[in-house]
Amino acid sequence: MAESAKKVAEQTEERLEQVAENVRERFDRVTHGKFRDKIREGRFADSADHGIDEGRRESSDRQAR
Numbered sequence: 021m022a023e024s025a026k027k028v029a030e031q032t033e034e035r036l037e038q039v040a041e042n043v044r045e046r047f048d049r050v051t052h053g054k055f056r057d058k059i060r061e062g063r064f065a066d067s068a069d070h071g072i073d074e075g076r077r078e079s080s081d082r083q084a085r
Contacts, residue, residue, distance in 0.1 A: 048056060
């Protein structure tokens, strides 16, 4: 019984990997790769991280008072 469960789990994993690859390909077709390119260039990392860090700093300043 354990062998059949292991086989089913492996097949499921392979199917999920294929689904994920298909989703990536379709997303790239829809966005023409622009969104992925922006992420790789790091365009979203700086603006979002800065705002979060600044908000944390302000919050800790208020708590210290």
